[in-house]
Amino acid sequence: MVCLSEGFYEQEVTVVARLLLGMRLVRKNADGRLAGIILETEAYRGEEDLACHARAGRTHRTAVMYGKAGRAYVYFTYGMHWMLNVVTGPEGFPAAVLIRSIHPVEGIDQIKSNRNDRPDPHLCDGPAKICRALNIDGTLNGIALFDDENSLWIEQGKGVSDLRVRTSPRVGLGKTPEPWKSIPWRYSVDCRDLIN
DNA sequence: CGCCCGATGTGCT
DNA sequence: GCACATCGGGCGT
Secondary structure, rough: OOOOOOHHHHOHHHHHHHHHOOEEEEEOOEEEEEEEEEEEEEEEEEEOOOOOOHHOOOOOHHHHHHOOOOEEEEEEOOOOEEEEEEOOOOOOOOEEEEEEEEEEEEEEHHHHHHOOOHHHHHOOOOHHHHHHHHHHHHHHHHOOOOOOOOOEEEEEOOOOOHHHOEEEEEOOOOOOOOOOOOOOOOOOOOOOOOOO
């Protein structure tokens, strides 16, 4: 298995969000590998994107998004949930891809245990569920995702045809104004359309 | 399955 | 203070 390169993440955030579909998110722990195929992503792009955390400018929390591509941006929200994002684009421009859903393929027993034995379809079908399932938290903020010497990375997958990719507005934006509320920067593929 | 709502801590106004 | 890139339980359909 081959890690996606640092250069891969330097592309435009919407391109990275699209291309991450079908790739393999891998978490290494003491017992081995936990992994899943990426099924759903969202792009967050720059200070002008009023849904992006960087809308408030550079702060302690958002600093990672302004840094180099290919690093994890992991943040805490709603008092109990962690979210995993991938920093993209040139250094200095804040942009990141939120990983929203994966299809578990390695370490499934431990993933089920981490998820308190939820039914299969709901093991990893949400950004906070993924972090719980793979034991991802703020200690991984800033980690390089193109290096399999680390404990979290993304590997090359089989790829997904454009015909299988769905786009739609991003989820959970609440009062975010247009055009940001409706811009179709959510990318998804049905698990059944993965090539096995 | 869908809708409603409470949980619970942090960052920014 | 309050909003928040969410989740899971409860209850109605």
